[in-house]
Amino acid sequence: MPKTKPPATTMAATATEIGPPSTGGAGRVLLRMLADNKSLIGLIVLMAVVAAYSPNFLTVDNLLNILRQTSINAIIAMGMTFVILTAGIDLSVGSVLAFTGAVCASLVAADASLWVALPATLMLGAALGAANGVVVAIGGVQPFIATLVSMTVLRGATLVFTDGRPITTLSDPFWAIGGAYIQGIPVPVVIAAVAFGICWFVLGQMRFGRYVYAIGGNEQVTRLAGINVTAVKIAVFAVSGLMAALAGIILTARLESAQPTAGMAYELDAIAAVVLGGTSLMGGRGLIFGTLVGALIIGVLNNALNLMDVSSYYQMIAKGAVILLAVLVDSRGKSRA
Numbered sequence: 093m094p095k096t097k098p099p100a101t102t103m104a105a106t107a108t109e110i111g112p113p114s115t116g117g118a119g120r121v122l123l124r125m126l127a128d129n130k131s132l133i134g135l136i137v138l139m140a141v142v143a144a145y146s147p148n149f150l151t152v153d154n155l156l157n158i159l160r161q162t163s164i165n166a167i168i169a170m171g172m173t174f175v176i177l178t179a180g181i182d183l184s185v186g187s188v189l190a191f192t193g194a195v196c197a198s199l200v201a202a203d204a205s206l207w208v209a210l211p212a213t214l215m216l217g218a219a220l221g222a223a224n225g226v227v228v229a230i231g232g233v234q235p236f237i238a239t240l241v242s243m244t245v246l247r248g249a250t251l252v253f254t255d256g257r258p259i260t261t262l263s264d265p266f267w268a269i270g271g272a273y274i275q276g277i278p279v280p281v282v283i284a285a286v287a288f289g290i291c292w293f294v295l296g297q298m299r300f301g302r303y304v305y306a307i308g309g310n311e312q313v314t315r316l317a318g319i320n321v322t323a324v325k326i327a328v329f330a331v332s333g334l335m336a337a338l339a340g341i342i343l344t345a346r347l348e349s350a351q352p353t354a355g356m357a358y359e360l361d362a363i364a365a366v367v368l369g370g371t372s373l374m375g376g377r378g379l380i381f382g383t384l385v386g387a388l389i390i391g392v393l394n395n396a397l398n399l400m401d402v403s404s405y406y407q408m409i410a411k412g413a414v415i416l417l418a419v420l421v422d423s424r425g426k427s428r429a
Contacts, residue, residue: 221333
């Protein structure tokens with residue numbers, strides 16, 4: 093039988109399939125890339141605007157100052173990311189920072205070895221975080237309520253422990269944790285970079301990280317898959333407490349004293365950094381790199397407002413507006429998806 097010529101529509105469709113990508117397809121890819129990196133783009137735009145306004149912004153000293161000031165919030169926010177990825181929240185990190193910082197300062201003031209004081213402080217922070225995890229995972233209490241209670245209790249415990257007064261007379265080796273430099277880079281920045289590398293590896297390369305994402309995506313399905321959801325939840329809160337204790341050590345060393353009011357509202361800055369970095373408050377979606385970018389956005393914003401001589405009262409308003417904008421952009425992006 094003679095071969096029949098395929099319909100014109102079929103030939104057109106075939107040509108479309110084997111031909112080069114359409115402009116529309118490339119545009120969609122570009123929009124997807126911009127959406128996936130909107131926090132990084134926002135940071136670059138913010139830095140460009142501030143640099144155009146203030147010639148002192150891009151100086152080495154000022155950039156190192158931003159990194160030093162950002163390091164504490166970045167460390168806390170990295171621990172917060174683990175919790176939020178499981179659709180939880182940890183409001184106690186500021187109080188954990190204050191309490192563990194006071195305990196560490198008391199050990200150092202009593203001439204305890206740093207090899208004893210530092211690990212003990214980190215273990216205390218992890219234990220306090222794990223206690224939150226037990227209340228949430230085993231006690232069935234909502235993370236917001238559980239950590240709100242521990243925030244209040246630990247703040248009171250800090251005031252009792254310190255008698256409402258700073259703990260001083262700390263040693264020079266301990267001070268170096270917060271004030272020394274390594275090859276011109278502040279030690280807190282180096283510590284934050286190491287913490288970032290570890291968190292990135294755990295979340296991106298280890299099975300535990302996949303469990304964290306799975307619980308945030310669908311806890312019930314994860315449980316039915318045989319994963320110990322209770323243990324993972326306790327572990328992520330322990331990580332959050334550990335990172336808060338690490339930040340407490342750095343802050344105490346930098347101030348050369350443990351302040352009973354240290355860490356006030358730090359939990360808000362940490363949550364803001366996580367949200368600005370693109371991590372969903374509903375859990376299951378986000379990257380530790382985004383959290384680092386979010387912390388840098390807050391640090392650059394604070395520095396810019398200081399360079400502009402803006403009152404600290406207005407700085408709080410500006411920070412809140414930026415956070416709200418980030419949440420709205422994230423919500424619109426999910427709606428379009």
